[in-house]
Amino acid sequence: MSAASKAKRDDPDLDVVVFERGEWVSYGACGLPYYVKGEIQSLQDLVSVTPEEFREERDIDLRTGHDVIDVDPDDRTVTARSDDGEVTVAYDHLLLATGAAAVEPPIEGLDREGVFTLGSMSDGNDLREYVARSRSDDDLHQPDRGPACQFLDTCSGPVGVVGGGYIGVEMAEALAANGFEVHLFQRGDRILKQFSEATSERILDHLRDQDVAVYLEDEVEALVGDDRVEAIETTDDRVPIDMALVGTGVRPRTELAEDAGIELGETGAIATDAYRETNKPDVYAAGDCAEAEHVVTGEAAYVPLALTANRHGRAVGQTVAGTPSKGGGIAGTAAVKAFEVEAARTGILDHEEGRAAGFDPITETIDAKSRAGYYPDGGTVTVTLTADRDSGRILGGCLVSEYGEGAVHRSHALVGAVTEGVTVDELSDYDLAYAPPFNTTWDPVLTAAKVLGGKLEPDR
Amino acid sequence: MSAASKAKRDDPDLDVVVFERGEWVSYGACGLPYYVKGEIQSLQDLVSVTPEEFREERDIDLRTGHDVIDVDPDDRTVTARSDDGEVTVAYDHLLLATGAAAVEPPIEGLDREGVFTLGSMSDGNDLREYVARSRSDDDLHQPDRGPACQFLDTCSGPVGVVGGGYIGVEMAEALAANGFEVHLFQRGDRILKQFSEATSERILDHLRDQDVAVYLEDEVEALVGDDRVEAIETTDDRVPIDMALVGTGVRPRTELAEDAGIELGETGAIATDAYRETNKPDVYAAGDCAEAEHVVTGEAAYVPLALTANRHGRAVGQTVAGTPSKGGGIAGTAAVKAFEVEAARTGILDHEEGRAAGFDPITETIDAKSRAGYYPDGGTVTVTLTADRDSGRILGGCLVSEYGEGAVHRSHALVGAVTEGVTVDELSDYDLAYAPPFNTTWDPVLTAAKVLGGKLEPDR
Known part of the structure; x- marks a missing residue:
């Protein structure tokens, strides 16, 4: 459109x-x-x-x-x-x-009642109806009744989320906020695998703090039950569930x-x-x-x-309409909110991917205060930067912070850096905005560039 | 150090x-x-x-x-x-x-008791003592008694703030939060004159909403009284005050x-x-x-x-220590919080300044939602972008939003753009992070670039 x-x-x-x-x-x-x-x-x-x-x-x-x-x-x-x-x-x-379609993973029982995906408006409608129905019979087919549901006392479920990408993490939040006991299954060894390892770890810890049961390196094999799904069977576990949300990626x-x-x-x-x-x-x-x-x-x-x-x-x-336009490339930038944590990533973080493109990647991760140390109510921004060892060029970056502490908006600096081919030394000299309610004198992005620059120096 | x-x-x-x-x-x-x-x-x-x-x-x-x-x-x-x-x-x-010293403006009575500046730690100490003393005799010489004072009922003052720059605006907040009736005097026709006009206006409105009396185009001529300051005399007004904070800039x-x-x-x-x-x-x-x-x-x-x-x-x-280092230039970046509003600016916004540097400046200001339109609790980000008409190069930018809605951190994108000589068309093609809790699909920064790009097109 x-x-x-x-x-x-x-x-x-x-x-x-x-x-x-x-x-x-x-x-x-x-x-x-x-x-x-x-x-x-x-x-x-x-x-x-x-x-x-x-x-x-x-x-x-x-x-x-x-x-x-x-x-x-x-x-x-x-x-x-x-x-x-x-x-x-x-x-x-x-x-x-x-557009894209949901990938159908090699899992038995995807056609059972109570198994959902989230790609279309009608998927959203079905899921909201399920949530409403689970909360109260009166709410059946009244999905538009407002956000109050998340403050009710009753706990429903348990429910299963298959896949630890954006959809899996966002739906874990959506379901937990509605009082469901959520079990999230991830085939690999970390969630949000496009993000930095430090980000995956921090969000994993946060999900667990929010009482989401996260299963790593645990492949879902079957959604079992009679007509309706009753349990998730994985390589290692069998978890009773009342509903499953499958979010294992999309294909074009x-x-x-x-x-x-x-x-x-x-x-x-x-x-x-x-x-x-x-x-x-x-x-x-x-x-x-x-x-x-x-x-x-x-x-x-x-x-x-x-x-x-x-x-x-x-x-x-x-x-x-007559004006040839390219519309620019992509930097692989993405953002996610997971309960009270936010994260963004851009560029190339994976070393294998970097080497395949002819770079010699080196990565550094730092923790920094989100506001001046003496300013109230701050948090921690964790910044991961990946650069090419020879040229110092920034290949990619990832930030995670408490929600509201600016990981996502601060990533704007890194998108520019990867797009313009900026080096870590150049970035660490950027005259970024500073005031105590927003950052330390050196924004966490600058500190990360400075620290990674220090790691490069002995080799140059 | x-x-x-x-x-x-x-x-x-x-x-x-x-x-x-x-x-x-x-x-x-x-x-x-x-x-x-x-x-x-x-x-x-x-x-x-x-x-x-x-x-x-x-x-x-x-x-x-x-x-x-x-x-x-x-x-x-x-x-x-x-x-x-x-x-x-x-x-x-x-x-x-x-370092720098406070400019001494041509105002009579700067040496009267009750006239403060804010450049040093001892200035800060004196001001805090004044605030404490005005609140309660018990607090005299106990400046470290905590933030509770701002929630007391009594109203002290009135107090005068001379100058509508960072210090003036931040001190207006500090004093108003402690229950003082604040009068802020600005010689020129807008406060925070290094920022965009739209930003000055939005923060002016906000200060007035917070019951700060702001006087524009009103030059302070004298701080009058016996030993102690009792009133501010300006070209147009005479305002009784109990204390004056003079923040009219610094000189090297x-x-x-x-x-x-x-x-x-x-x-x-x-x-x-x-x-x-x-x-x-x-x-x-x-x-x-x-x-x-x-x-x-x-x-x-x-x-x-x-x-x-x-x-x-x-x-x-x-x-x-042996490694020649430049440390990079400056972009004129600055950030400020004023009560519940935040703003940042970078680069060249002033057209005369731009013309002096050989550019042909053109400016556009847009208002955009700070989060997806359907996402709760969002605000408005006002973005001003200035570019060179011929080349499309971004010369400067300014953002203002509710506090917490990301004007300052989003400015990171513009600092990169002015530092790297990016054009408005290039910026509008940036793959910035997007998710509904953080922005609309096009971040306000991108929208501003797109709109300014549209204004340039007929000329190219």
Whole structure:
């Protein structure tokens, strides 16, 4: 929708047709955990622009309930099926924005009643109904009753969360806040594995402090029960549960592109050039279905997140309307809130990934006060920085702090650094804002750069 | 002290002598308003490293109570006077870190009782005693009695604050929190004039919401009374007061340098090269007494703030210990908290200043939500961006938000941008961290860049 809006705004003479299989468009899927938690009152609140607004105010021919079944790049046509039958339209420019689908992990019993995923608005609705139903029979089918539920005394569940990524961690918070006894299962040896080890550890400790039972290196094998799920069976454990939320990642939806002869990249997502154009002329791909170049490695990467989708969609709209626009690369930046902790990461943290891109990575982690030591109510910001040993170039970074102590917003400095190829010495000389209520004289980001710079010195 | 510490750490064989006129070293002067407010219990809490620690643990020959009366760059000697008489020591390398002094504005009656400034620890002590005395006779000379005072019912004063810069605004908060009726006088047409106009306006409104009486374009002419100040007389007003805090800026302390034939720059502060070396060989100057080069203009500027002093001191220490270090330029970055609002600025915002440096400045200000629109408890971030019209290069920026909504930490993105010469289009393509509890999909910083980019487009 950002492509459609931008194209139409830049060139009102364009005929812009959008096919959407479902009924919802332009919604903040990232808000679904907070809807399930009860902090957001209505699914409608997640919608930025309604279908009616797109049609009436932006003059976009939005066709919901239309499942695109064929793309023909040679004939330049798209065919969609709806309740009214099939329709084929010709195009001059085509954007594939087919998004991502939840990965189906090799677990038995995923089709049992009480097993949920969280990818769509209807998933969010189902989960909220489950939460409401578990709290009180009166609340059945009344998901929009407000956030008060999290303050009730009764404890429901137990419930299982399969996967320790963003969705797993955010849903653990949403469910625990509603009084559920939460069991979270992670196949690997740490949660949030895209973040630094120090961040994974700090958030793990925090989840456990919040009474979430976290199982590491414990592979879920089956969700067992009669019709309804009754227990999670793992390599090591059998845990009785009343519900399971499976959040084990997403994969790009590429079926339509593949059928049309559009090439995928090594990541398995649709390959594009810097303008998001695929190997087929005038066919673009952007968002969770497509790769994009990483600002540190210059190589294609697959990081399906909201800002990239929005930004690249907008760039394609601008290109199609006559001003070729790249929309920039991706830095692999991500942020997460887990109960009362916040974290952000950007760039390359993994040494193997760094070496594959030709770097010699070195990493340092520091703990620093979030405000001046003498200022009240501060916390601790843990900063991890990874740099290339030879050049000193910052490859990536990760921050974690108490919620409100600024780990996420401070990461803005590191995104700039990885994007511009800044060295640790250059970063440690940055004239960042300082006042006692916000940081120590050297912001934690600067301290991390200074300490890592000190580690590099003997080698230079 | 940061120079002394770094030099000694890098080369323990160095003999490092420090002369300090007073008794306090290595203290966080930026914390003084919060000490007066009552949020910090003891002046001692503002001290990072004590004189004893410098002497015993860091092996630095720190001589407090020593007033340096002569520097001879030809003989390479320094002469200091103390209660024990005069002492002259030879040096190989000398750092002048004489700091800044409060400007004495052309106001009659500055020597009256009840007129304060806030530059030193003893100023802080005096002000806290005044606050305590005004609250209760029992508290006389018991400044360390804790923050509870701000919750008392009685209202004291009225008090006057002369100057609407950082100190004026922070002290207005400190005094109002203690129940004083505060009158703040600003000569110019807005407070915090280094910040954007939108920021000045928002903080002005907020001060008035907090019952601070703010007088703009009203020049204070005299502090009148018998021995003790009883009223502030301005061009337009006469306001009865019981105390006046004068915070009208600082000037570099350059007397010692001038007497030694060390050159000052156009700003009136000590001129240095990129290594902080003055025109006299092996004599360095850093901190609030010295100029430094601005990262945007490349020209010398005088911005006396804590991080620059700390960073440049450290660089000089490193240089003297054998590793020549520049310590980086300044971006004119600053942050302030005013009651429940926070703000930060960086780079060049003033168009005249921008034109003087050869740019063609254009400015845009936007209001954006601080969190996803559907997420609870968010506020508004106001972002001002100034860029060069031809190149699109970001020259400066300013943010203001409710306290806790991230204006200051988000400014980290803009400091990087002005330091690296990033354009508005490049910034708007940054892959900044996003999650609903922290921002909208496009962080306010990105939105500002996008909007300003749109304004530039017709001209390119």
